[in-house]
Amino acid sequence: MADYVAPLADMRFALTATADLPALLGLPAFKHAEADVIDAVLDEAARFSGEVIAPLNRVGDQTGSRIENGEVRTPPGFADAYRQFCAGGWNGVPFATDHGGGGLPWTIAMTVQEMMGSANMAFSLCPLLTQGAVEAIAAHGTAEQKKVYLPKLVSGEWTGTMNLTEPRAGSEVGALRTRADPDGAGAWRIKGTKIFITYGDHDMTANVIHLVLARTPGAPAGTKGISLFLVPKFLPKADGTPGPRNDVRCLSLEHKLGIHASPTCVLSFGDNEGALGYLVGEENAGMRCMFTMMNNARLSVGLQGLSIAERAYQQALAFARERRQGQRIDGKSGDRSAPIIEHADVRRMLMLMKSQIEAMRALICHTAAAMDLSHHHADAATRALKRAEVDLLIPVCKAWSTDLGCELTSLNVQIHGGMGYVEETGAAQHLRDARIAPIYEGTNGIQALDLVGRKLSMNGGAAVKALLGTMRALGQDIAKDKRLEPMREPFAQAVEALSKGSEWMTAAMAQDPHRASGGASALLRLFGTVVGGWLLIRQAQAAASLIDAGTGGEFHQAKIATARFYAAQILPQAGGLLTAATSGADELAAMPAGAFA
């Protein structure tokens, strides 16, 4: 079996049963995207990710990117695969057709991204960063910037980077010190050091376009005084081709736990005369510009948790079918050792992986579809509702999925036993690769604060109330179906736990945010757990209807079994999470920093 085979059946089911793709494709914005075109895109993305990108995952881990004579070299095969990636149009799937993009819904782009991320997370980071640059320039760039940079970034001929982090400015972006001074000719000279810059330099393209946050002279302190600049590695000539080298260089690459193939650079801007940079958007509006692309970037990183968990699941399943150890506890395997998939505990681990992967996929699909509707639905009120839903769900998609990415890749190691802990099988690589996703693009702790500090209380809590109402309605619906009814009670209890937790947290944050924020991560976990359950039950309901109509099969039976497992084994965690989110915060507050021994 190939290392990675895209789970097209589940992806297609999520796209229709969760994201309502046919309705989405009915919007005028997507009139060019016929259903058969989408089908062909998914089939080809599956082939390309499995045949071209996935085989480079191991060599990428073992070789890593290196710096040689000041130039960054990606692992063997990466540059050629990237060339094929661009030639196939994969870089531009969701971007506007005006700039050479495919103009497809984000819902489809995210499904394609899931495949690329599963195939090779380190490779897939490069287009992910370019995506941020495209969005920033498309939303805030001048006409000239759009003309010069967008076609090349959309096609992937050039790649983009996002430069926020500095040694003293990580989560606290407002502490950054990189300076931008006017050069007297309408541009700026950038000086400063950025760290941890993904694909900050590499040998896959002729140019790299850095988007850099910096302070202009006299700018207010903190996030209000940050501006966004476009700083090309090579300054484009009049004909658009790369010209002289700019004053920016990669000082070193980080040695990391995982994603070894992705060059994580320390970049020095302005060792000499200052790197030439061009303002994007207004002066001091850099953070606002970053917010434009934050939802997509966070959804894409949440997706990495799903991607890497899927890759690990496929490996775990293959191993569990093949590896024989011990007899079944009920003697049903006879004298011969049974494949370990026959042992209930291994089955438990596989089901934990499968059910939570499908729940994550459903959540990300649902959120991506809401994002598309928030931009393109004909009705303004629907657009606003969808925007609020996206804002609410983004921190959950990012943090819940990336935490699960770590947990489920760890379960893959466990299913492999000792063979998971040694490097030969590659199981350890997935766990190492997964570990970054809860850290970058706003740590998961910061996501939890965003959820409880801003998102729950938006418009008087309207978004969370609407979601709870929808979930309660589903609970009543499934009572009538014998196959689904066993999920009713655990689901109803989980929804009430989320309702209580959200209410408690909103009030507590208004009263004593420091104390209440101690329960933020538990509340976010509760949120993800319940919303994931809701979407799986909805999928089970859709599967049951197809079975009743005579068009369902084994896949649909498995959908019901998977949702029932989730309802029986995972949803009951909601009660404990509610306690941790609420009373747990008191215990944290009772432990002063000096008392840790």
Ligand SMILES: Cc1cc2nc3c(=O)[nH]c(=O)nc-3n(C[C@H](O)[C@H](O)[C@H](O)COP(=O)(O)OP(=O)(O)OC[C@H]3O[C@@H](n4cnc5c(N)ncnc54)[C@H](O)[C@@H]3O)c2cc1C
């Ligand atoms: C491999 C890799 C790739 C990266 N790629 C990029 C990139 O391309 N561009 C870029 O700009 N950056 C990038 N980063 C940087 C990344 O975004 C930061 O590491 C991340 O934002 C966290 O900042 P920090 O490392 O300084 O941790 P810190 O901010 O020091 O956080 C340390 C811990 O404290 C917690 N914490 C911090 N502040 C608070 C608070 N106010 N409330 C509660 N908890 C808090 C955090 O959650 C975390 O657990 C990358 C990092 C890595 C490792």
